[in-house]
Structure formats: C-alpha cells, structure tokens
Amino acid sequence: MSSQPSSIKPPIWILALGAGLGPFAVTLVAPAIPALRDDLSAGPNIAQLVLTTLLISIALGQLIAGPLSDRFGRRPLFIFGSLAYAVGGIGASLSHSATTIIIFRVLQGLGAAASIAMSRSIVLDSYDRDGAARAMSSIIAMMAVIPVLGTSLGGVLTELIGWRGAFLVLACTGGILFFCVHTKIKETHTTRKQTSIKSIMLGYSELLRSSHFLAAALTTAFQTGVFFALMGFIAYSFARMNIGPAEFGFWMGTTSLGYVLGNLLNKRLLKIYSIESITFYGSIASILNLALMWGCYNLDPSNPVSLALPMFLVGISNGVIIANSIILASSSIPYLRGSATGLVGALQMTSGGVAGTLAVWLGADQNTNIGIITLIAFGIASSLAALWSYRVQNIHNKRT
Numbered sequence: 001m002s003s004q005p006s007s008i009k010p011p012i013w014i015l016a017l018g019a020g021l022g023p024f025a026v027t028l029v030a031p032a033i034p035a036l037r038d039d040l041s042a043g044p045n046i047a048q049l050v051l052t053t054l055l056i057s058i059a060l061g062q063l064i065a066g067p068l069s070d071r072f073g074r075r076p077l078f079i080f081g082s083l084a085y086a087v088g089g090i091g092a093s094l095s096h097s098a099t100t101i102i103i104f105r106v107l108q109g110l111g112a113a114a115s116i117a118m119s120r121s122i123v124l125d126s127y128d129r130d131g132a133a134r135a136m137s138s139i140i141a142m143m144a145v146i147p148v149l150g151t152s153l154g155g156v157l158t159e160l161i162g163w164r165g166a167f168l169v170l171a172c173t174g175g176i177l178f179f180c181v182h183t184k185i186k187e188t189h190t191t192r193k194q195t196s197i198k199s200i201m202l203g204y205s206e207l208l209r210s211s212h213f214l215a216a217a218l219t220t221a222f223q224t225g226v227f228f229a230l231m232g233f234i235a236y237s238f239a240r241m242n243i244g245p246a247e248f249g250f251w252m253g254t255t256s257l258g259y260v261l262g263n264l265l266n267k268r269l270l271k272i273y274s275i276e277s278i279t280f281y282g283s284i285a286s287i288l289n290l291a292l293m294w295g296c297y298n299l300d301p302s303n304p305v306s307l308a309l310p311m312f313l314v315g316i317s318n319g320v321i322i323a324n325s326i327i328l329a330s331s332s333i334p335y336l337r338g339s340a341t342g343l344v345g346a347l348q349m350t351s352g353g354v355a356g357t358l359a360v361w362l363g364a365d366q367n368t369n370i371g372i373i374t375l376i377a378f379g380i381a382s383s384l385a386a387l388w389s390y391r392v393q394n395i396h397n398k399r400t
C-alpha cells in the first residue's frame with residue numbers, strides 16, 4: 001500500500017464518534033448494572049460479564065477488523081461496525097435474560113472494535129505522520145468528555161426509564177454513526193491486498209518483530225494501563241474521604257480536563273518538536289506527576305485536592321503521550337496500517353484490563369498508596385518503551 005496520505009480529509013468529529021463507541025458503551029451501562037441485576041435476578045458475576053465481555057470483544061475484534069480493512073477497505077468495515085453496534089444495543093434493550101444481553105454485547109463490542117480501528121486507519125490514510133498525530137489529538141480530546149458524559153447520563157437514564165434506556169441510547173448512537181459514515185465518509189484505502197488467516201498471522205508476526213512498532217505500541221499500552229488502573233481504585237480512595245457520588249464526579253472530571261488540555265497542547269508541540277521526543281519527555285512528565293500524587297496524598301490524605309490536582313497533571317501527560325504513540329505504532333509499516341491499528345488497539349485494551357484488575361488485586365481498593373505505586377510502575381514501563389522508541393528512531397535517522 002502506498003504510504004502517501006489521501007487527499008480526502010474526513011470529518012474529524014465523525015472519526016471521534018467512531019473511536020468513542022467503546023468508552024461510551026462502558027460508561028453509559030455501568031451505572032445501570034445494579035438495576036439490570038435486580039430486574040433479571042442475575043448473579044453479580046453474570047451481571048459483571050455485561051461489561052467484561054464487551055471489553056474482550058473490543059480487544060479481539062480490532063485484531064480482526066484491522067487486517068480485513070486492508071483487504072476490503074475502511075468504509076465497509078466502518079459501516080458494518082456502526083450497524084453491529086446499533087443492532088447490539090437494540091437486542092440488549094429487548095432482552096429478558098443476562099445471557100442474551102451478553103450475546104448482544106459481544107456483537108456490540110465487535111462493532112465498536114471495527115469503528116475504533118477504522119477511525120484510526122482513516123486518519124493514517126488521510127494525513128502524513130505529524131498531521132495524523134495532530135488529528136488523533138483532536139479526536140482524543142473530543143473523546144475525553146465521553147467517560148464523564150456517559151457516567152452521568154447512564155445514571156439519569158436508569159433512574160428515569162430503567163436499565164433498558166442505556167442500551168437504547170447506544171443503539172441510537174450507532175444508528176447516527178451509521179448514517180454519518182454512509183453519507184460523509186469516503187473510502188481512503190484504495191490499494192487492496194489479499195487477506196487470509198495465514199497472511200494475517202504473518203502480518204502480526206512482522207509487526208511484533210518490528211522494533212519501531214513494538215516500542216511505540218508498548219508505550220501507549222502501558223500509558224493506557226496508567227489510566228485504567230487509576231479508574232480501578234480511585235473511587236475507593238475518594239469514598240474513604242467521605243466524598244459522595246456527585247462530588248466524586250466533579251473531582252474525577254479533573255482527569256478528563258487534563259486529558260483534553262494535554263491533547264490540545266500536543267497539537268502545538270508537534271509544530272516545534274519531533275513526535276518521538278514529545279512522547280518520551282511526556283512519559284518522564286507522567287512519572288513525575290505520579291510521584292507528585294504520592295507525595296501530595298501522603299502529606300494530606302483527607303483532602304480531595306491532594307489527589308485531584310495530580311490527576312489533572314497526569315491527564316495532561318497522558319494526553320500528550322497516547323495520541324503520538326498510537327500514530328508511531330500504526331504507521332511503523334505502511335502496508336500493514338490496518339493490522340497495526342488493530343494490534344495496538346488490542347494491546348491497549350489488554351493492558352488497561354490487566355492494570356485495572358491488578359491494582360485492585362494488590363489491594364489498591366483498600367490502600368491508596370498501593371494504587372499509586374501500581375501507577376508509577378506502569379508509568380516507568382511506558383517511559384522505558386518511549387526511550388526505546390526514541391532511540392530506534394534516532395538510529396533510523398542516522399542511517400538515512
């Protein structure tokens with residue numbers, strides 16, 4: 001496939017909507033889980049699968065959608081993804097058992113996976129590397145409001161019309177995206193390549209052997225782990241400060257605000273500095289911000305600002321790192337862009353799931369310091385991967 005960017009520039013807000021389907025499906029439904037469990041007489045483990053099966057489907061689905069888009073094009077996979085997402089929402093809203101809901105959530109997760117992978121692939125097709133990083137920062141900045149909006153809206157919907165309302169809103173969202181993709185998105189991948197299970201596996205093998213891909217992919221995966229680990233335990237920390245749900249939402253919003261500002265800052269930095277250097281120094285800033293969180297919390301463990309201010313700063317560094325490292329990984333081998341976006345997305349979801357589970361398993365729900373130490377460990381791993389990526393690119397530049 002040609003590495004030249006397409007002259008077609010798709011609407012960024014549509015790509016942001018497609019990339020945001022996964023987080024929206026999690027945050028909108030999460031507040032409805034207790035009501036769903038009670039209404040359907042489902043056990044707590046079964047009810048939790050409504051969330052976890054979605055995440056697994058998103059991770060695995062991206063591994064499939066990426067290579068298929070190299071063969072059939074981005075637009076057909078994007079249309080399928082939005083339609084599957086809508087059908088999954090409708091099916092879940094009409095279900096009368098948790099098992100049936102889980103089945104439709106798998107379909108919804110696969111639809112979200114295709115939409116996420118296609119949003120990233122279309123960006124790579126449409127811009128050069130630095131332009132793609134700026135576009136990805138815009139997309140992620142728009143997406144940053146989704147967790148706050150989804151959690152708030154999900155709670156209101158559950159109170160007003162019950163848990164089925166959340167799934168109906170997801171169905172409407174998928175329908176809106178389907179219409180927008182069908183009418184506004186043109187095909188950006190004009191060169192096709194034959195795809196088989198063997199070729200897919202060979203493509204992933206080539207990516208995993210590429211130091212350019214692996215270093216950047218691990219950077220974004222570990223940095224995503226920082227975010228998910230934080231989400232896994234921070235609610236318990238605020239609860240120990242006697243912070244209620246409404247006030248918790250306010251303090252939690254500082255992370256999203258920082259994330260938005262980080263992505264906007266990244267767009268400016270890319271006009272001055274290289275994408276590799278911004279990513280590396282951003283990862284160093286992330287560790288310093290996490291160390292600040294540990295210090296502030298231990299100085300005043302009963303004050304919510306001791307966590308909220310460092311969370312804001314962590315959001316900024318997180319926003320600077322993730323968009324850049326996604327683009328670095330996804331553009332590492334131009335003719336495998338689709339496969340690369342799928343694999344880096346799967347690594348992100350896997351790292352995020354492991355980090356969130358690990359933090360709580362270690363006892364972060366009972367001890368905030370354990371949680372912060374877990375964050376620092378993932379931050380250090382991300383910075384080491386960013387250093388690797390920085391050195392690999394420098395070596396490449398010297399050779400060329």
